[in-house]
Amino acid sequence: xxxxxxxxxxxxxxDLRTEFTTGGGVVRAVDGVSWDVRAGETVALVGESGCGKxxxxxxxxxxxxxxxxxxxxxxILFKGRDLLELPEDDMRRIRGREIAxxxxxxxxxxxxVLTVGRQITExxxxxLGHTEAQARARAIEVLRLVGIPDAERRLxxxxxxxxxxxxxxxxxxxxxxxxxxxxxxxxxxTALDVTIQAQILDLMKELSxxxxxxxxxxxxxxxxxxRYADRVNVMYAGRxxxxxTAREIYANPRHPYTLGLLRSVPRLDEPKRERLDPIQGxxxxxxxLPRGCAFAPRCAFAIERCRAEAPPLxxxxxxxxxxxxxxxxxxxxxxxxxxxxxxxxxxxxxxAQRGISR
Amino acid sequence: xxxxxxxxxxxxxxxxxxxxxxxxxxDFCRRRPLGAIGAAIxxxxxxxxxxxxxxxxxxxxxxxxxxMLAPPGADHWLGTDAxxxxxxxxxxxxxQTALIVGFGAAxxxxxxxxxxxxxxxxxxxxxxxxxxxxxxIFISFPLIILALAMVAILGNTLPNLIIAMTAxxxxxxxxxxxxxxxxxxxxxxxxxxxxxxxxxxRIILRHMLPNVMAPYLIMLTSFLGQAILLxxxxxxxxxxxxxxxxxxGLMLRGAxxxxxxxxxxxxxxxxxxxxxxxxxxxxxxxxxRDALDPKLRTG
Numbered sequence: 001x002x003x004x005x006x007x008x009x010x011x012x013x014x015d016l017r018t019e020f021t022t023g024g025g026v027v028r029a030v031d032g033v034s035w036d037v038r039a040g041e042t043v044a045l046v047g048e049s050g051c052g053k054x055x056x057x058x059x060x061x062x063x064x065x066x067x068x069x070x071x072x073x074x075x076i077l078f079k080g081r082d083l084l085e086l087p088e089d090d091m092r093r094i095r096g097r098e099i100a101x102x103x104x105x106x107x108x109x110x111x112x113v114l115t116v117g118r119q120i121t122e123x124x125x126x127x128l129g130h131t132e133a134q135a136r137a138r139a140i141e142v143l144r145l146v147g148i149p150d151a152e153r154r155l156x157x158x159x160x161x162x163x164x165x166x167x168x169x170x171x172x173x174x175x176x177x178x179x180x181x182x183x184x185x186x187x188x189x190t191a192l193d194v195t196i197q198a199q200i201l202d203l204m205k206e207l208s209x210x211x212x213x214x215x216x217x218x219x220x221x222x223x224x225x226x227r228y229a230d231r232v233n234v235m236y237a238g239r240x241x242x243x244x245t246a247r248e249i250y251a252n253p254r255h256p257y258t259l260g261l262l263r264s265v266p267r268l269d270e271p272k273r274e275r276l277d278p279i280q281g282x283x284x285x286x287x288x289l290p291r292g293c294a295f296a297p298r299c300a301f302a303i304e305r306c307r308a309e310a311p312p313l314x315x316x317x318x319x320x321x322x323x324x325x326x327x328x329x330x331x332x333x334x335x336x337x338x339x340x341x342x343x344x345x346x347x348x349x350x351x352a353q354r355g356i357s358r
Numbered sequence: 359x360x361x362x363x364x365x366x367x368x369x370x371x372x373x374x375x376x377x378x379x380x381x382x383x384x385d386f387c388r389r390r391p392l393g394a395i396g397a398a399i400x401x402x403x404x405x406x407x408x409x410x411x412x413x414x415x416x417x418x419x420x421x422x423x424x425x426m427l428a429p430p431g432a433d434h435w436l437g438t439d440a441x442x443x444x445x446x447x448x449x450x451x452x453x454q455t456a457l458i459v460g461f462g463a464a465x466x467x468x469x470x471x472x473x474x475x476x477x478x479x480x481x482x483x484x485x486x487x488x489x490x491x492x493x494x495i496f497i498s499f500p501l502i503i504l505a506l507a508m509v510a511i512l513g514n515t516l517p518n519l520i521i522a523m524t525a526x527x528x529x530x531x532x533x534x535x536x537x538x539x540x541x542x543x544x545x546x547x548x549x550x551x552x553x554x555x556x557x558x559x560r561i562i563l564r565h566m567l568p569n570v571m572a573p574y575l576i577m578l579t580s581f582l583g584q585a586i587l588l589x590x591x592x593x594x595x596x597x598x599x600x601x602x603x604x605x606x607g608l609m610l611r612g613a614x615x616x617x618x619x620x621x622x623x624x625x626x627x628x629x630x631x632x633x634x635x636x637x638x639x640x641x642x643x644x645x646x647r648d649a650l651d652p653k654l655r656t657g
Binding site: 093 | 552556569571
């Protein structure tokens, strides 16, 4: 790949391919993806459901559900070691200790029959060899860090005695308990209220900074990305279609898919439009990807070449990369009010019809 | 507009409501009187077994030819058998055998079954398939036949008897526990435990097993009654506990059959003891199942 960055990265995913064998054929959930996370940095993996973001994280952890799923190729270099080559025992020592994961569902990611204290101390005892007393002290410490008051009493409680936001704080506390170098956060705020989302994200940002831990945020929420990520990888149909700093992606998206994602988010800082512009069509069937660009069938800017040949990820200015043949010809984000969509006539006419009938 | 009120969003803390065990027991008695009766008989049985040397009027092994086949009366409340041994004392001591074998077999059987069931569900795929087919083979034998075969192979000492009786219980329990464990397997907290770097054994024993406690307890209590009956059956068939140890099933055979018409008390009272014990355990087990049923749905 032509976008290799410094080898000093903490996590360096190279040409990762993860496949699932289903009744309908082989699904290439992650199809030759490369990206990296540097120490202490926050990187976002963005995309809609089924684009391969979560599978990427599971591949890193070595937790892809077998036998249906398997990592078919590539390298996952973590501190220079290829995690795909490591024996299971070594991998187990890395999980939770060096790479921790925060899951999407705070309501069900905690074991209902174990006390909260036990769930925090268990990892410390196993990975750090703490005694019970040491682990307990550590648990109290991380609970305070994640802003749970009255930690000593709280340790004896069960997950059902905590609210959703508090449980996500617990998940973060568990993830932090062994001071990992990398935290994989898979949709960490999706199940939470909007107000709580911001609290949790601020907390994660602050803690990862004070712990010096790098964070990979997996999300479909571009608002999250804009506020918390240093760099962004946009995924579509198992591939990365655009990469850049959060500022680049936001201010100057160079891939029609990113553009579409941004335009489908309501904005409060702009005059109210009548309706949002969703991306037309459906995500593609991953067992039958088109020969050319996977996004071409939904793309308003597609040219002949897009359907014939898949575009490589190439620079559109500095470290800003895009996998699009027409990247340079795309309009500026703010410049397109009436969307030039493939079946664009349909939208205004249906709107007009409604206007008349009213 | 909505700006007139400021809505403060406070993260509400769930109220602390862990009931003491006494509340739980009282609640159970009030809602399920039949189960409470069963439980009371079970507790009584346990007390009798524990205090047997104190409350039994005679030595259960003492042979008294002067009082052979004595009918129930002031000296021997439930009569004596063909060797002049006191039936009441033998029933009291027999409860020890029944409970040791019953509890032992039920506990070992359901625990081994639970671990197998959870492990089978956790690993899934080929492991699950193979384990389940083995279980199917074992389940196809009736309880007593399998136990008989095991005793015949192992020989009939008390520990062997317990092992033999667990053989038919393990697959039945494994099947039930597996079905519950399958849904636990899909819970994110199991993935979270994997992501935390815990070993398979730890996840199965520490994280998943406590989540299938409800079906486990139900299997355990339902096995208790069955185990007591099974032990009595095996003893009756001569493959269980051996003479002269006091055991209920044993008291029903031999001379008890011979003198069934002239000295019916020899078989009647141990038979009643077996029925009462099995009845009590089943009543208790059924009520416990009803009480725990909502919790069978894991989550």
